[in-house]
Amino acid sequence: MNILLAVDGSPYTKKMLAYLAAHDEMLGTSHSYTAITVQPQLPPRARATLGKEVLDKYYAEESEKVLAPVVKFLGRQGVQLKTISKVGPAGETIAKTAESGKFDLVVMGTHGHGSLGKLVMGSVSTQVLANCTVPVLLVR
Secondary structure, eight states, rough: EEEEEOOOSHHHHHHHHHHHOTTTTTHHHHEEOOOOOOOOOOHHHHHHHHHHHHHHHHHHHHHHHHHHHHHHHHTTOOOOOOEEEEEOHHHHHHHHHHHHHHHEEEEEOOOOOHHHHHHHHHHOHHHHHHHOOOEEEOEE
């Protein structure tokens, strides 16, 4: 199975990784894994002021902060991990990547907000579910 792990460096990412490590059927050499992190795009004025080189460096550094612990954790589990870093709206970007990369499953942690919280704040997991045709496993 080709599995996409949506990570953001939050405690919910850690819970998702712990879930994978605790379930042998989810973590093993029979699967291939790719971790994706999506950085929010800075406002237009900031982008114009900073310039492309500075922006690219900023996005790369922020992505590395999120991905490095995931790579390290899964490496200790004996898992080879590919990584993807993107910039944009997280939910839509994860869903598009899941479909274009021909992934079989998306796994992500969720904050577990109730219906009112989702209505008021929105949710990356809600956006992924709304935009993705690939099955999604949410770990709470």
